[in-house]
Amino acid sequence: MRYDTPGLERWNSRVHDSSFGYVSTQGEPLVDLLDPQPGERVLDLGCGTGVLTAQIAFRGAEVLGIDGSGAMIEKALAQYPGITFIVGDAHDFTVARPYDAVFSNAALHWMNRPDAVIASVREALLPGGRFVAEMGGAGNCAELTTAMLTAWREYGLREPELPWYFPSPAEYARRLEAEGFVVRLLEYFDRPTPLEECPGGAGDWVRMFAPSALDGLAPDLVEPLLQRVNELAAPALRRESGWMADYVRLRFAAVRR
Numbered sequence: 001m002r003y004d005t006p007g008l009e010r011w012n013s014r015v016h017d018s019s020f021g022y023v024s025t026q027g028e029p030l031v032d033l034l035d036p037q038p039g040e041r042v043l044d045l046g047c048g049t050g051v052l053t054a055q056i057a058f059r060g061a062e063v064l065g066i067d068g069s070g071a072m073i074e075k076a077l078a079q080y081p082g083i084t085f086i087v088g089d090a091h092d093f094t095v096a097r098p099y100d101a102v103f104s105n106a107a108l109h110w111m112n113r114p115d116a117v118i119a120s121v122r123e124a125l126l127p128g129g130r131f132v133a134e135m136g137g138a139g140n141c142a143e144l145t146t147a148m149l150t151a152w153r154e155y156g157l158r159e160p161e162l163p164w165y166f167p168s169p170a171e172y173a174r175r176l177e178a179e180g181f182v183v184r185l186l187e188y189f190d191r192p193t194p195l196e197e198c199p200g201g202a203g204d205w206v207r208m209f210a211p212s213a214l215d216g217l218a219p220d221l222v223e224p225l226l227q228r229v230n231e232l233a234a235p236a237l238r239r240e241s242g243w244m245a246d247y248v249r250l251r252f253a254a255v256r257r
């Protein structure tokens with residue numbers, strides 16, 4: 001996979017594992033929805049450090065993990081030496097033998113050419129094969145990104161381009177159908193998520209997930225700018241227990257015709 005911003009990896013693999021254990025914990029119901037069967041061949045697209053790939057393997061499937069980040073794949077290989085992981089571009093990958101299922105958690109929203117991704121997934125599946133995934137949906141992180149863009153405007157800065165794609169359920173279903181899938185299940189729901197490892201709140205979140213927005217800014221501007229992001233986001237996202245991200249999920253199961 002290649003991401004929008006040159007040189008930007010989604011986030012580093014250390015952070016992915018230690019700070020974002022919720023990616024894995026909250027991914028378990030998606031593995032249940034996939035319901036991998038012993039002996040089935042499953043491809044995990046955007047597998048990160050491989051935690052859910054390992055859960056799929058634990059259920060007896062033969063699984064291949066693909067991710068665009070070499071650092072993630074290196075860590076996945078070190079953690080799960082019995083599983084095959086490779087670096088690859090989700091927009092443009094091919095497989096030698098088609099799979100029973102393609103699975104993807106919290107990765108598709110980093111891919112800016114959805115039709116290319118869906119077409120590659122279709123080609124990687126057997127007829128009747130399933131595509132089971134969860135991603136950020138329309139309105140995902142709206143409070144976070146509004147605070148961010150407002151702060152940029154207040155400081156007279158050009159609004160940064162955000163590297164994510166958060167489609168509505170109708171839009172993504174249309175794309176799936178146009179590429180030859182039957183949509184069997186489509187869910188769209190809020191998932192407020194504690195930003196446990198962002199003690200600095202929304203500003204930390206910007207640093208972690210949209211670092212390219214800070215490229216080229218005067219170093220002494222960054223702190224006050226991110227502080228302003230915090231002030232703007234706090235009424236909606238700061239709780240007594242800590243900061244919450246306003247995540248919205250799009251979850252689907254589709255079958256290749």
Ligand code: BEZ
Nearest residue numbers: 106136140141164209247
């Ligand atoms: C998400 O999982 O929805 C997400 C994570 C980081 C940045 C943007 C979205």
